Amino acid sequence: MDVTKNADVVRSFLPLRPMQFHILISLSEGDRHGYGIIRDTEERSGGEVRLEMGTLYRALHRMLGAGLVAETDERPAPELDDQRRRYYRITELGRQVARGEVARMEALVRVAHGTGLRPA
């Protein structure tokens, strides 16, 4: 894939919606099912972020379509899990987009720091 073109594709997703970003962050550590994403995000944010299921799945549906996430065929050991559950994994594009979002945010934060704006 042409690098510049790929960069354009990545940029077209930015800025990410917070929900999508949370999903990508959660999946970047490993494959999870939907409820797993919700719990993981909640834990990671210390209970600050609570995703609603409908909202989560709307986002997942959209991200599946856009190719940011995909269903995974690999499953944890069957005794750990129930066969019906579907797992999601982050795609290469998803990872690039997440990185792009991190870079965009970092740049933004740097600009803010330059003006002396810092968390109290």
Add this chain to the structure above:
Amino acid sequence: MLKVGSWLYASVTRLLPSDMRESVGRDLVQAFEDQCRVAAREGRSLSLLAVWVRGFLNLSWTVLAERSLIASAYLRRAGGGLGASTIVQDVRLVIRSLLRAPGFTAIVLTTLAVAMGANTAIFSVVEGVLLRPLPYPDADRIVTVATATLPSPGGTGDMPFSDRGYWHFVNNNRAFDGFGGYMAQPLEYALTGDGEPLPVNAGVMTPSAFQVLGTLPQLGRLPTVEDATLASVTLLSHGLWVSRYGSDPSIVGRDIELTGRKVEVIGVLPEGYDFPTPNLDIWLPLRLDPESVSFGVHNISGIARLAPGDTVEAGVTDAERLVASLGEAGYPSTWLTSVFSGRALVRTLKEQVIGDARRPLLILLGAVGFVLLIACSNVANLFLVRAEARTRERAVRIALGSGRGRLVRQVMAESVLLALIGGAAGILLAYVGTMALVAVGPSSVPRLDGIGLSGSALLYTGGISVLAGLLFGVLPALRLGPDKMLDALRDGGRATIGRDRHRTRSVLVVAQVALALVLLVGSGLMVRSFQELRAVDPGFQPEGLLTFTIVLFPPKYGFGEPTAQFYDELIDRLEDIPAVASVGGISALPLTDGAERYATEIYEFPPADDELPPFFPFWRVTPGYFETMGIPVVEGRSFTADDHNERLGSVIISQSLKDRYWPQVSALGKRIQASGSPARSVGVVGDVHAAGLGFPAEPHIYKPMLDAEGGDVRRMTMVVRSDADPLSLVPAVRDAVATIDPDLPISNIRSMESLVADSMSRTSFIMSLLLLAAIVSLFLGSVGIYGVISYIVSQRTSEIGVRLALGADSKKVRRMVLVHGMKLAGAGVVIGLLATAVMGRLLTSLLYGVTSFDPLTLVGGSVIFLIVAALASSIPARRAACTSPATALQST
């Protein structure tokens, strides 16, 4: 619990757009179950509930958000730009296609216009009578208050207050914020002094009653207690102010002459002030003496305003507490045990005003609703025929890439557009219809005047139009489903004879027949009631009778003697009119004026100690009354001039009174005391249905104009019998009155026949409207049967051709088709009869002399319908039988 929750959740996910449902739907349910399981494991039902609430709310939101995204995308795409222009394009297409089929369009539009017109017209009346608020501030809080009597023969159950009772309620109530009294019937006066005397109806109510109503006068002020004491002020109605005084504002403060007495006009009440009755000309303040100890005469009706926060129920509770304590107001205990039931009647003023008009109006609204349903199913059938004829064309269009959505939209647009045009035409019909209803509506329906098409009626029509359009458009639109289209292509256009299509159409026809039969039976029951009412012998002969009312006022006439002399002279003058055969007068004319009831003592049958004497209504009549009315004298004699001139103390009783006390022996010479001095019976006359033809004839007592104690005959209704048209006598009658007193107005000029007709007006009004609805639906139902049968015949032409070619008897073919039609009608009739069994009960209170299970009506209605169905299917049956096998086979 968990299972139910996830099942529900899963059902809601089915509302998601299909692609999203396929990709994540199951996971969504799975995740919801996980959450629930975790919450349940925590063991707190509250947190489980929270999960549910959040889960369902969020899911609903998701469904809405996704659906609206798709809808807006669809509109954008379908419009190829602006949505509006596609709609215009669609509408144009629809109009073109409708114009191409003018017959179809005309039939559909007429059907819809009639149905919607009927609905709009009846809705306007329902809205005007039942829904429109009364024109008083915060009118919902105004109630009428009455005590309830123990059931007695002829008693209506509610009784107004006596002076004592009234003050007891005024002084001791807790639930009301203001309590007033009024006379339920208007008093009759005449405006005299300037020009021709004008009879006027006066509403009489206490100053507090004006306060309870709360409406301020348009000009001037409301009466005070001092005004009532002086009894020298009046308020004018808006109508009288305009017609008599040319809307002159300076009338306030001026004196006018009311039957020779000067009263000051203190105000003009606004239009629509219809209390206590409609069509009042003036109001007089009623003075009630707080010191009065009278409790025998109950003629003060109560009106009150509920205190803030109090309900009607609270009013009832408080009023019943007051009834229980009427002994403190001076009522003897016999009254508390044998007159009052202990109950009180507190009704909102609106309820009181509407009275028993509610049920007939709602029944009529239901009836026209049925007509609309029948019309819709008829139109749906027509649409199906058309849709089927075009199935192949549409299938090809879809196959060639035309959007199915677009086609569905066009079908729906067609039906909704037709429904809207039908609705618009219906509004025109309704405009005429409403005026007609208001014009012919019986006087027993309150608040009819001033009713026209209102904004809400137009909204209602718009609403039912769109609804109807969707209703009859959705069936043909469903035909555009993918599987149906495939069939259409596969079968080369003959897929349309599929069984399920016939089934849809047949179900529609059966429903039409069932609905129409309900209407037919309903109207049949009303026709039977009307017949029964007409067959009632009123007890007198109304043909050729003219009636009019005269009211004599002090100081010119005074009481007793001079008034009786006036009527003696008037009768002489009237008898001099060449065409007049005989003349009489009565204090309260049957069918129009209620008679007052008085405690009556029958000396041979004294009441037991703890019982009150019986109450009977009595009338004062002139000599010649019974002869003029054609009421037969059964025993003894009728009154002569001696009875009142010599004050003989004679009474005449009605047949039913005799039957009650002296069924076997003569009732002459019996001592009877009805209000006033004791008297002896000199005659027995036939019974009269005084309260209305639909009510039983009650026992009555007749007295001469004067007896030992005098007699109040200031108000008399005269009856004049002649061979000529009664109303042609009016000028001569006016002349006769004027030769005695040129200042005396006469009022209520009517022919007795029209009064009898009025007494049946409610029944005849409902009957004619239901009959009209039934005829329309019978017609629509038969068109429906005809349409379906001839369609099926046309679809089976080749099959019939083969049968005939193979030697089938044409009679057999004919019978086959006929039987098919009769089967449909029969199914409809059976369902309709079942529905009638349920709905007939609604009519019961409106029926007279028949029950809702009247076999004649039920069988008659069914037979009429089967005959009509036979006729409707005989035409296609004959066509089928005449099919030439050759043509039939060629046509395939």
